[in-house]
Amino acid sequence: MIETETIAALLRQQEVLAKFGEMALRSESLDDILNEACRLVGEALGTDLAKVMEMQDDGVTLSVRAGVGWHAGIIGKVTVKAVKGSSEGYALQTGQPVMSDNIDNETRFVYADFIKESGVKAIVSVIILGAEDKPPFGILQVDSRTPRKFVERDTKFLRGYANLLAAAVDRLRVADAMRGAQVALQTSETALRRANETLEERVAERTSAFEAEQGHREVAESQLRQSQKMDAIGQLTGGIAHDFNNLLTGITGSLDLIRRRLEAGRIQDIGRFIDAASTSALRAAALTHRLLAFARRQSLDTKPSDVNALVAGMDDLLRRTLGKHALDIVLGADLWPAMTDANQLENAILNLAINARDAMPDGGRLSIETMNISLDETHSLSNEEVTPGPYVVISVSDTGSGMTPEVIAKAIDPFFTTKAIGQGTGLGLSMIYGFAKQSGGHVRIESEVGRGTTVKLYLPRAQRGVAVVSGLDRSDTPRGDGETVLVVEDDPTVRLLILEVLKELSYVPLEVSDSRQALPILRSGQRVDMMVSDVGLPGLDGRHLAEMARETRPDLKVLFVTAYASAATIRSDFLAPGMDLLTKPFTLDALGSKIRQMLQQPGIDREGSTSTPENDPHSHSRYPNSPV
Secondary structure, three states: OOOHHHHHHHHHHHHHHHHHHHHHHHOOOHHHHHHHHHHHHHHHHOOOEEEEEEEOOOOOEEEEEEEEOOOOOOOOOOEEEOOOOOHHHHHHHHOOOEEEOOHHHOOOOOOOHHHHHOOOOEEEEEEEOOOOOOOOOEEEEEEEOOOOOOOHHHHHHHHHHHHHHHHHHHHHHHHHHHHHHHHHHHHHHHHHHHHHHOOOOOHHHHHHHHHHHHHHHHHHHHHHHHHHHHHHHHHHHHHHHHHHHHHHHHHHHHHHHHHHHHHHOOOOOHHHHHHHHHHHHHHHHHHHHHHHHHOOOOOOOOEEEOHHHHHHHOHHHHHHHHOOOEEEEEOOOOOOOEEEOHHHHHHHHHHHHHHHHHOOOOOOEEEEEEEEEEEOOOOOEOOEOOOOEEEEEEEEEEOOOOOOHHHHHHOOOOOOOOOOOOOOOOOHHHHHHHHHHHOOOEEEEEEEOOOEEEEEEEEEEOOOOOOOEOOOOOOOOOOOOOOEEEEEOOOHHHHHHHHHHHHHOOOEEEEEOOHHHHHHHHOOOOOOOEEEEEOOOOOOOHHHHHHHHHHHOOOOEEEEEEOOOHHHHOHHHHOOOOEEEEEOOOEHHHHHHHHHHHHHOOOOEOOOEOOOOOOOOOOOOOOOOOEO
16 A cells, blocks of 8 residues: 555645746756755655756756755855766766765765855755757756765656756757857848858859758758757646546545555445545546557557457447437448457547547437448549558548538647637647557548548458457456466565466466566576566566576466557567566456466467457456556
8 A cells, every 4th residue: 555655745746846847848948957956856745955957068067057955155156076986976977866864974975165064964866868869968966964864756757857857958958059040140131141142252152051050951951840849748748647637636545545445444435435436547548548659659460350359349338428419330241350459449549439439519410331342553642652552441430510620630630729718738630540550551631510420440461361359358257276377576565466366377487576586586496487577677678588488388478568668669579489578557357367368378379479459358256457
């Protein structure tokens, strides 16, 4: 159970991130941003001292540029050398946060006199990165006049905070560079006018000035694009912070009520608070999936799928979602199987239905239709090049307010939304577009103001002669038969949950936190029927651990679990026979079903194939709303 103090600290840190992100986007003063950064980070961590030290041109000297809690004569005047034996030098060398719980007992580093004279006892240093291909801007240091142990959540918060500070610094530097470029452009234009007055005598000078002007324009355009990227990051920071603060409130509030009810012995209605916390956690998971989807970095488990069966199976869910709105489903005859991820397709259709519902506040009709279509070389969609060939089309139409051509042109842009602040992140259509393109398909939007909108999702036809997924498996979680499963996971909370579900399902779990501990077990005579491993392990990652395990256990089944791994976005390149992957967060039912499916597969075919591909089930029997 999460301690109340820990929850309060997390909420305070999230609130500080949102405050600083908003301020950093508005302010045009670097000193104001740096001083506010120091004030807020002290507020988040409950310390009375903080400072930003800016790296000088020699790459060694750090000047105290901004800070809070320091006496006169420190800010803007004191410098520190980031040399060997200093915590600052070690932070710059390793790129990692450097912490000292009590500098009086510190044997690794020597600290500057002004730090000791100010009564500092505990200190943590975090690098503020520079722009791409540029050296670090400097170091953010948080100081405490009392000994203090900075925990893992503090260092995670400080990493994110320093990255946000680095982005704000880079934005102002880009803005300054753009102003300089504009001055240079004006100077070039003046020179051109003068050259025109003596054109015949100064043709060479005019040509040179023209080339210089073109170069300045390219630089200015590049800097403008960078500034626009920073604005997009600012929108992301504000929107995601808003949504996650709401979700964290639902989770932490429910957990607090559960704790109070347990302490009072009132457990008769505790289930509804558990459901509320689980619902908020699942919504947070859906939000991260949307981020990965529009960036085309989600891990798609594409298989030949029966789209008609999937849409028909969503009938009850869609009707509950639409409420008072009418629903028509028209399933195409002899529909081809589509090559897609059935889970992601279901999410895309549900998102389109929700958008349609919101566009019909006074009621209306939603129509979902499936059909086959073949695109030839001359067929173009939305002025984009589309690969010719056969496609399965899912068309979602509403009778709502419709969109103007200007809104249609921006509809799939990340963070664009016509909804009020707090009612949408602008990632819905971006997610659907990213999913379609990653699947090898396309999205087309047709709309007319006052007459409604139609969104068509094009998915490539699957090849014939392969097994077809007819829908999502929602059966009960199968149990084990005493098999031994080695769990390799560095996050203690995730590891605890996986171990508990394995015990519940009659498996014999073995637990380690990294590859270094796993290898002796894998190379011993210990029985291991399967390995469940995180991809992003410290030291040797999960994929290389699996390769080394296969050297002595060639038939070992391996299930990877990962929050995000770019190499895992293309499963066929990442996974070998006898391997599969679940993307965090996943339900415990999905984990149990996947383990059972893999253990029931026949031995690995050394020619490079395994048994029929499995589905990622989403059953709701034992752990209905428990994302890991």
